[in-house]
Amino acid sequence: MDAYYADEFVLPLPEGHRFPMAKYRLLRDRIAEELPETRLHVAPKAEDEELARVHSPEYIAAIAQGTLAPAAQREIGFPWSEAMAERARRSVGATLAAARSALRHGLAGNLAGGTHHAYAGKGSGFCVFNDVAVAARCMQAEWAQAHPGRAQPLQVAVIDLDVHQGNGTAHIFQGDASVFTLSLHGERNFPFRKEDSDLDVPLPDGCGDAQYLDALEHALQTLEQRFEPGLVLYLAGADPHEGDRLGRLALSYDGLEARDRRVFDWAWQRRVPLAFSMAGGYGHDIATTVQAQLNTWRVALQYHCRWQNAAP
Template identity: 60%
Template sequence: MVLLMLAFHYDHLTLALPQGHRFPQSKYQMLRERLERDPGELRLQVATPATREELLLVHTPDYVDAVLHGTLSAAAQREIGFPWGESLPRRSLFSVGATVHAARAALKEGVAASLAGGTHHAYADKGSGFCVFNDVAVAARLLQGEHHRAHPAQPGLQVLVIDLDVHQGNGTASIFSDDPSVFTLSLHGEKNFPFRKEASDLDVGLPDHCGDTVYLEALEDALQQVWMRTAAHPPGLAFYLAGADPHEGDRLGRLKLSAQGLHQRDDMVLEALYRRGIPVALSMAGGYGEDLSVTVDVQQQTLRTAAQYWKRWGQARAQA
């Protein structure tokens, strides 16, 4: 049997959105169907949902229960950008669950992915910007706890978040502020949403229309800073938010990267993690293309690149 990189999905759950809503939820099904047509690329698995108890590792009880039981205020729903409906809490639980699965698989196999996720605008006590629960934050806390229970005599699991969605990861930065066990890097459009940024451990704000060269030079410099600043306590797990929204065809991104530039971005990140032996769970994060098939092209390219590194991890284990 030929083994392939694991990727988790849950696009059978759709939100009941009003006509003309700008959230492009069809892209998740499009990506999964594209991958199913080429079965040699990935091992696709349906995720299972996170539990309330797992959400409480990050989120406040009042907020979790408001989402689960439909008592979100109108203002809270507007900030999230979704009206509450029965599908909202269920889909949100599966979103977190997919990233949790990917993180566990990454620790075993080196690389794994969620075909969605990257809900980095969600704070501990509220959602925002199409993000209900913060999947990466919950997964990080859960995996840290599992590591401690499995290896109580060892140092705790250090986590690195590499957030390359075009929007700053404000919710993630807030959740992990003053937490030395999680290092957060966000490379984003400086003038883009959110307009009130939170302080990540390392923020790199880029100008509109910066293009490939400026972006890749900034990313290379940022990664070097990450390695210097985490040298004393190296990460044992990374989360990579591989947003497609820096692409030149994105409605909201404005950074104007080419598909080749995004391929170089992914390769730079995954090569750096591989060389340091840091397992990585990918989330697809944002992507709002004028043509959603182009967004899916970018995401598929990211997953193909990740699968190549999954093979390298496997070869290295076989030779060890």
């Protein structure tokens, strides 16, 4: 299974910054050691024309040149540097590459990504560019080029199970019938001003495994009734875990694994290619986040094997 990483492109942060940048390299090391069937690739860089399928040219240029207004840079949550701009492009490029691989082989992933708070013209909440939105738009464009004459575009479902609502993604695709946005998230968590997804499922503080999995099951049933995707983009956030300092939910490792298995199985049963990204994870102990993410990759490998065994 193809896996794309960008941790070689380090985003320099001031001492004491709360974003756990080290988790990406720790996850790659664990995957290399424990899941050798995974093919690890350095993430390609998303080009301007790819980013511009979602983001405004002015915003792309401001990130490249470091000319964002100070308030806009603070809203992202990272100080600007050339390394920040480079890593942001690589994070998008990883999801693009994973989506292309998934359309060929059924399943692939990004060891980072899930930057769902970024809007078309601004970043927010540790998200510079919206990798999921760019991937959806680019895959639609490439599908249309490969299938000339098809009236209907590639239908893309975004299943966002990060603990925070994917407000940027929801806003970008509002009114677009070709992309279905589904978000299960903490009702009282960031962002405090939510956007309208196609299907929002707000969850109370302290929500545990049983309640969460029941909500997910109903959400997937609703998705199936309303939409027929040709590609799923899955944000497998580790931050619903009970050990997350920003999550406010209470899922166990077993609950998160059951969540992942249900999403992968939902796509597999329908033979819908799926590309996934890690999205958020802010454990009090960074090792808990890495373990939750490693568990996601372990389940993904099992479903990747199913795809390969079913290939003609």
